[in-house]
Amino acid sequence: MKRLAVVGTGYVGLVSGTCFAEIGNQVTCCDIDQSKIDLLNKGEIPIYEPGLKELVAKNSEAGRLSFTTDIGTAIQDAEVVYIAVGTPMSETGEADLKYVRAVAQTIGENLNGYKVIVNKSTVPVGTGKMVEEIVRSASNGAYEFDIVSNPEFLREGSAIKDTMQMERAVIGATSEKAAGIIEELHSPFQTAIVKTNLESAEMLKYAANAFLATKISFINDIANICELVGADVTKVAEGMGLDSRIGPKFLNAGVGFGGSCFPKDTTALLHIAESAGYDFELIKAVIKTNIRQRETVVHKLKNIFGDLNGLNVSVLGLAFKPNTDDMRYAPSVDIIHAITEEGASVKAYDPVAIEEAKKQITAPISYYTDVYETIQNTDVCIILTEWPEVLSLDLNKAKELMNKAILIDGRNIFSLTDVKEKGFIYHSVGRPQIQ
Template identity: 65%
Template sequence: MKKLAVIGTGYVGLVSGTCFAEIGNAVTCCDIDEQKINNLKNGVIPIFEPGLEALVKKNVKEGKLHFTNDVALAMKQADIIYIAVGTPMAENGEANLQYVDAVANTIGENLNSYKVVVNKSTVPVGTGKRVYNIIKEVSGGAQEFDVVSNPEFLREGSAITDTMNMERAVIGATSEKAASIIEDLHKPFDTTIIKSDLESAEMIKYASNAFLATKISFINDIANICEKVGADVTKVAEGMGLDSRIGSKFLKAGIGYGGSCFPKDTSALLHIAHSVGYDFKLIEAVINTNDFQKHQVTQKVQGVFGEVKGRTFGIIGLAFKPNTDDMRDAPSLKIIPDLVGLGANVKAFEPIAKQEAFKHFGDTIQYVDDIYETLNDVDACIVLTDIPEVFELDLRDAKKVMRNPIIIDGRNCFSLEQMKELGYIYHSIGRPPVSYK
């Protein structure tokens, strides 16, 4: 059993710390936010993630998971210190490392024995050495320590499963001793271990997310061409995905990626490339395609109605993906202001991220708790997130309450044959439109 201090109780820190406790370690999750820690001690989880609340309560009850504001004491008592604080994107696209630097400084001030300091936050190449230098300078070299880069590969909505059944653990370290300690920590996960230097581990994270983002933007560009030539992008993606060299994952056309990782990491990688004098045209195109794709829905609405002023639209889904309350870079953040700016009225159904959405939209839209009420007397239904409720929707009943049988689907949730049979006007992404006329 190892003693871990996890600094930061956001998405990465809380999920990772809880899962490390679940496999038998003594974990103390730390945060300078006193209210956040008090809430966690009382079982109030600050984020929505399926299975997380139950796992937190289980490990707290078993005495393996603790929460504290006393960061210094937790660091002194730990064998391994995980840095899991935010690295928000600055205006120029660079990752903001002020919180990482602050933690490194605090570690240096409280270094009382050999520690392995692990960067779990997504950070630019070179941050591991930066953390090492800060700790060494502040501590005055009084104690030995090592720095490790151990990036996370979690998907929001399935983070517990992704951690407990991780496909690989990347360990970039300043010494073989530190690498072995972190490798031993991961043995209960029964996963593939990739050891490297610090810089390679940091690059693996960015390269992985950038490649997945590239697949999404690629299939969205293909989808836009499909619409112009009358092809069906779902069939195109199916045919591509059966090629083992390509694979089917991340080839679902839609209105672009969002969330905490892909937008930030692609921008950060582009900034890294520019900082070393490399013109990374491919990733720049990926970002531009994704930004363009988010406006496709508004263009489709205008294509159907022309003038949208005074019309009412029922929006289904506001978060960037299902099973999360994360609104970061969600397509809704661009689409809804576009519609409201054109004079439209918006009613929205969002089962999980309603409170987060209110922080962005305020009272400019109407929030509805029932999906059928959202569609009642609307000019059209607009699907922005493929939440489970979309697939459970009785399209016959929905048609009865809508003013017009029109659905603009940004996630390709319904089959063209079904929509034609039911008499809908249906516009999706990368597929021929359906009209009952």
């Protein structure tokens, strides 16, 4: 059992801290946001993640997990301090490290003995060294400490499973002693351990996310070609995925990637490359394809209707993926803004992301938590998130409720045979159109 302080109660910090408590550690999650800490102390979770509320309650009641704004005391009491604050994209595209710097300063000011300082945030190469310099300066070199880069690989919607059954733990450390402490901390997870230096660990997270983003952009470009030549991207992807060198994951064509990681990390990696004097043309294409892919939905809409002015549109799904309320870089935001600017009116469905969506969607649209209320009296339905309620949509009922039986499926959730039998005009991604 170790005493941990996790600074930052966002997605990464809260999930990681809770899971470390679950395996028997004493964890204090801390944040400067009093309202967040107040919610957590009441047992309320500021983010949506399946199973997290129950796990927080279980470990809080067991006395292994606590929440505070007293970051200094939490640091002083801890053996291991995790930095898990946000690193948002700056205007230049690089990761904004102001929160990381602030935490490093606080750690240095409260250093009262040897500690392992672990960066859990996604940060560019060189951040570990920067944190080391800030802590040493702020502590006047009074105590020894080590820096570790231990990037997270959580998927929103399955983050607890991804932690408790993690595929690998990457440990980039400034000493063997620190690496051993973090390896021991991860031993209950029974996961593969990759030990390396700080720089390699920092680069690894960006490389992994950029590669997955590349797979998505690649299959979306293939999908666009499929539409032009009469091929079916789902069959193309199925055949590709059976090749063990490629694999089936991240080969689902659609409206592009969103969320807190892929858009931010691909852009940050591009900035890292440019700063190092390397022209990373491949990642530029990945980013360009992803932006363009969102426009295909709008183009399909215009190809069907021409003028969008006065068109009644229903949108099923606002979050960038199911089982999360995360609206960061969600395709729905760009698509809704584009079609409302053309004069369309929008009714939007999402079971959990509506409050987050309202913060990002400035267009005057209507929000619903019932699928069938959303599609009623609309001229066309656009599918953007494959929520269970959307996957199980009764097409016969939908056809009765809609003004026109027209579907634009940005996630390819329906079979071409089914929609044809039900009499829908159906446009999906990378598959033949049903007229």
